[in-house]
Amino acid sequence: MTAEREADDMAVKDRDRFSTATRIRLLGEQTAARVYRSQTRRQARRSRLTGRAALLALVMCSLIVALAYPMREYVSQRAEIDELQREQQQARQRVERLRDMKARWQDDAYAEQQIRQRLHYVMPGETGFIVVDPHAAKQSRADLGAADRPWYSNIWDGVDKSDASDQ
Numbered sequence: 001m002t003a004e005r006e007a008d009d010m011a012v013k014d015r016d017r018f019s020t021a022t023r024i025r026l027l028g029e030q031t032a033a034r035v036y037r038s039q040t041r042r043q044a045r046r047s048r049l050t051g052r053a054a055l056l057a058l059v060m061c062s063l064i065v066a067l068a069y070p071m072r073e074y075v076s077q078r079a080e081i082d083e084l085q086r087e088q089q090q091a092r093q094r095v096e097r098l099r100d101m102k103a104r105w106q107d108d109a110y111a112e113q114q115i116r117q118r119l120h121y122v123m124p125g126e127t128g129f130i131v132v133d134p135h136a137a138k139q140s141r142a143d144l145g146a147a148d149r150p151w152y153s154n155i156w157d158g159v160d161k162s163d164a165s166d167q
Helices: 002-017 020-106 108-119 134-138 151-166
Strands: none
Touching: 020 108
């Protein structure tokens, strides 16, 4: 009986092996097994990468937070240093201009020229002339500011004002 039974099972298997329904069912089972295996591999790979990625992100965030304040301070200090160097260069240029001006004023010829030009001085025996601009003559002396008028006009105005206040 056993031999007959085995022969019958083989005959059924041979018949089932070649039937379309059996083939489709086997293909479905094989495909399902492949999909399941690939999903588990992907999940295993994804879970490993996710943990590593999270750790890497945590380390990067920690580094960024740890370096943010020192970098900001470094940048602000470099900007301050640049500003101070610019101011120092301007101060050096100003000192150089003042030294040049001092050297010029120590020259008697330059001082005399400036005195004659600014204060309208003339040397003995010379005749002084003041050329009046026709457009400027139309303006009254009151319209001109104290810096725009000659120094002697300002003195006379001061004398006139003080004289008028006494009366």
